[in-house]
Amino acid sequence: MMAQFLEIKSEYPDALLFYRMGDFYEMFFDDAVSAAEALDIALTKRGKHAGEDIPMCGVPHHAAEGYFLTLIRKGFRVAVCEQLESPAEAKKRGYKAVVKRGVVRLVTPGTLTEDSLLNARQHNYLAAYCGIRDQGALAWVDISTGAFHVMEASRLRLSPELARLAPKELLVISEDEGDFLELGSDLGVAITPLARSAFDSSASENRLKSLLNVSTLDAFGTFSRAELGAMGALVEYIDLTQKGKLPLLQTPVRESAGGTMQIDAATRRNLEITHAMSGGRAGSLLATVDRTVTAGGARLLEKRLSSPSMDLNLLQARHDAVSYLVENLSLRENLRDILRAVPDMDRGLSRIALERGGPRDLAAIRNGLTQAENLTQCLPQDMPGVLAEATNALPGHDELIDLLDNALIAEPPLLARDGGFIAPGYDQDLDEARTLRDEGRSVIAGLQAQYSEITGINALKVKHNNVLGYFIETPATHADKMLSAPLSETFIHRQTTANAVRFTTVALSELETKILNAGSNVLEIEKRLYSTLTSAILDRSDAIYQTTRGLAELDLAAGFADLACFENWARPTLTAGREFDITGGRHPVVEAALRQQGDTPFIANNCQFEASDGAAIWLLTGPNMSGKSTFLRQNALIALLAQAGSFVPATSAKLGLVSQLFSRVGASDDLARGRSTFMVEMVETAAILNQADDRAFVILDEIGRGTATWDGLSIAWATLEYLHETNKCRALFATHYHELTQLADTLQGVDNATVAVKEWEGDVIFLHEVHKGAADRSYGVQVARLAGLPSSVVERARVVLEQLEKSDREGGNTPKALIDDLPLFSAAPPPAPVAVKASPALERLSDIEPDSLSPREALDLIYELKKLNVS
Template sequence: MHGHSTGTGTDAGRADEQAVNPAVPPSTPMMTQYLEIKKAHPGSLLFYRMGDFYEMFFADAETAASVLGIALTKRGKHLGDDIPMCGVPVHAVDHYLQKLIRHGHKVAICEQLEDPAEAKKRGSKSVVKRDVVRLITPGTITEDALLDTGQVNHLATLAWLKGADELALAWCDMSTGDFAVTRTDRARLASDLSRISPSELVLPDGAMDEPELVRMARESGAALSPLPFSRFDSAAAEHRLTGHFAVASLAGYGSFARAEVAALGTLLDYLQLTQVGNVPHLRGPRQDNPGDGLLIDAATRNNLELTRTLGGERQGSLLATIDRCVTPGGRRRLAALLGQPLADPAAITRRLDGVAAFAGTEQLRRDLRAALASMPDMERALARLSANRGGPRDLAMLRDGLLAARSIAALLHSAADLPAILQDDLRGVDAAPFGLAARLQKALASELPHLARDGGFIAPGFQDELDEQRTLRDDTRQVIAALQARYAEMTGLRSLRIKHNNILGFFIEVNAQQADAMTSADLPITFQHRQSMAGAMRFSTAELQELEQRIAGASERALAIELGLFSGFVADVLAARETISASAAALASLDCCAALAELAIVENYARPVVDSSTAFNVQGGRHPVVEAALAKAGHSRFTPNDCSLSGERPRVWLLTGP
């Protein structure tokens, strides 16, 4: 896109020299700015905004061009050498970010903070103000284009106290707000990392000197982000957490060990760092007790291929085989359930009661799944709005989701004898802010831009002042014609015209012979003389001058009004985010239950009887993944098998070796 040439290692080295040693003179003011910003973000590829492009220079350009497969070119010279450069268009940046993030890179987004015209007012050599507005890392993504909608995206931190053996692992999903912590140790860490499956793991820099710890972390598939050990201070972490959640202490959320507090607080610190203060919505921290579910070591989890095959693919896993969910939230919920199977018979029975309720009522199940199928991803829309990265389409997603939730609530209220798990979900849906949905339904236009700054997202008729400004902007001719007709009637001069030129702007013109009529004392307004021509006289009025100013600024005012309304709606959303989040979680749970019921009916699965005894008796057992693979390959049907490990005498001896 910019001609092709090659950069050199010398260019990158000299850029590093400039960043480290400001005494080395830069070649241009722009390059001075670039190197100062780059110096503050040495571990990230810097996307430097230049008009309609994000441009990269020096070593960043060489790395990005190689990963993205785009042309590497040059832009001027620095210290006598060509500056390697590449760029990507702003409108397509998500596509390029996705590639870089998947290759393990972090990206610092550096935006223009003012219009170039403002910079010119400070002098011809002034540089447009720029700064990093966000660091994009594997664990801090919220954009749908960069995420698998059916998969959680965990950012995790590992912390410990000096001299203590106990570790703590905290994690969150920025797109849903889940925020949790668990105690662990070096013997169990690999299992916990495999269960949580973080995209990114923040850990003390000293951990990088422990090969076994690094091996476990890398085998989890996480990108590693080391921070100085001082950032893991538990006292500072507690202060940060109580401040963020506006509480006097964390006691209301649980009894946390100091290592857990350090892990949670450092995670919040990292979010504040990468999001440049725009921390997304986080639910209150919860303690995750691995004892509530089956303890599965990392090797066993991988070999079971619960959510991913040994090759890392979703297709062919148990999750892909049994997934009948119709919403992104439901798919994420199902993946979470498979990731930590229940071990408590009462909890298992409670969940199976929900599945059985939908399996036994076909019409309810069908109606619910049809309503859920139109449900947008409210959790991730809420996350983007909370992080100040949302737009009108995210408001529309919440509107549509809440309206669908209202229909689903009515549907479930009409059902009889709902089990406890479904009643809990119904209470979560009932708590949704349906009034907000109604306001958004009235306010939002049918066609919405991606960005609020593009305008045009508020529906006509919602706000009188906005309609007036749009009329001035879009229908200037009609507005001027109406005023001209009124002035012609007022003066009795049919030939009166309102015209426009670049010198006078708008003016009123009449024949020279009619000038006296324009200055009559009997007129209700004053026509001010502007210019005399050979055969015409030109006038103006205070009303026309005011109208001209309003027309000139109508576009800006219309956008300002829309942005004000947008900010107001975002504030309303954030005020209701707890109930929106709870409603979205309840809808995901309902989708999961209904999907498992659909699976049971279609595949003719039977409900197991689960208790605390040691009896294990399976009749006609089938393997879902193998059965599906045989059917897909067109082979013979899977042959069911019985398995009984019940009875008074032991039936199985398991011999293991070193």
């Protein structure tokens, strides 16, 4: 057995070998050590190899999927080695013959299909990049749904495209693996090297023809050599990992490079489009706007948010669909009620094709197609284009639905080997086998009654023993009658005893065989019927995929309409120009969070750029905590939502299409790559300045803050000028460098804007209102006080600030002179609480829950207590 393990392991040196032994998967040697550590399971030592103990660990076969997922997330690949014959079959080859085993599947991050290993609301892409001379191409596939895409992509464009798709695994030419490791680490993508031959364009073309069962690819478009190489590598890798069982891949869709809004990885992270900064889905834009009720609709939503369209006509059609469902509440609610009962047919269909499906996948296809037919009965004929096209893809499955309805029970088991999923009355042979299996005694009793009537012998019995099996027994007094014609022609003499005579019949012998084999016959018949049903489904796979796409489109449009109605969102007007006119804009995620907390309502703001051929930039000033970053992000998200096909959180919005979205917001370092916070800031800023075109929308927050004041001001100044003169884009530029506000007088496309605040008795109240104009100070000391810095530190900062401002007004002193003029710092302990008489303010404290106060109410209370000299 160990020789067999080592032989199989030698073929898969880079994977953990899960070696099937009965009801367990076992691992040995280094595989066992690695698996035990990764899975936190016990490591045992069994037997000897080369004089040393053999490390060993194992996991139950029925629970293996959970262990696969843990290992995949920790960067391992798993080779699943199954028994290919039973122990009884092995013994036929020899007493000590080892059961035949072989790897039936390689489990990798990009080739998962099981529901337990996947997020139903996200795609699980496997991608491949091929570079041939000056050409480059990226292809990607989700084998759990069959989606298959390809596009031309240079190495420069590869990073933002991978950030958009978020594949779990990227296939590259083995010689180039080192060039992709850093990119994979940045984006969380597993890099898998393949031999250059896997990317050969000629061989790849033949693989694709064989896969699609065509003699030419002309009907699907004209593909470059790089595109063919990338697609061919995907097909070869899938064939390798699935051991020849190819999934149902849809016709490859060729995407154009300029078809979607370009968003780089840093911008996606900063805007928290599909994942929050914490790493989870909660708190992201996707989680906030997701009102879909089907898995297919949820995956389509993620795709639209990750890849906002640049097709003006298509976006117009998608907004028409949302408008129609906004205006038809009853229709929308009926539509969503029916969609809630639609299972995930895409993934069920893929598992069926890979022979990993089960009766529940058949039921999912049946139930999904039934709901699609129900929808066609309730949807009107006058719907706009997108909805009409989706509806037209729903019907046409009556014959398959009837077949599956008649064949399957309502709630089938998970696995075909469990049996019991074929409905009674569907197959006569199966019903008979089940009757024999479940009611063998009653069948024998019925046969006994029949024979008693034929012979006229009431004492006739049908009995069973281990020697004769089933037999007919009559008392010896009836022997002559039974042995004479005509009964002797039916009843065959088997045995005579002192008191009885025993017979059999052809019918009884056949029945005995059927009863003994009934259990296994039932399973065999059900497996045969299962195979027939899966073939019927696979024969209509293309039509089923069309239906699933239609259902997803309807679900997404209805979800966007539901969101627009309940959140009071407006339909955006999109143009081919450079307008950017938002009235009453809001940040969808922050607004939802404020509502959930029961806090003060979100303060809406306008953002209006003049449509022109040159740059259009707002230079935004104001204190920290006043809402500058929120204002920047909300306008970027409004543009993204509009081009994703959604209504937007605003009173109105008129937007020229945005070709690129760039964000330099937030501060973090990258210690693993030796980058400081400032270095990360500069790298992201450089990417914007080098790539942004005149149709881009850029948000920049506090450029230059990570270095010395004059260095930072200089960098911010030069960056603003470059955006204006070279990029000529639309931008929001937030800064604390008030000196930059002077550029509005010299740069035609720059306008000053500020966030309003109110001062009262030395403190600051944030109004979160953006209006034209410039701030003259940053209120940093007041914000520090609100944050809870010790009062002595706040007071010292105020003194230093006054001295610095005075020095600046009077022409400036040397740093030493400024220090000499300052009084010494006194870190006095905080004053002890002062006992005071009861007052309305103090009486209110006993009835107030701090979390229930708005910031403004809390400040008012603090001011009242200040007047009483209360700490």
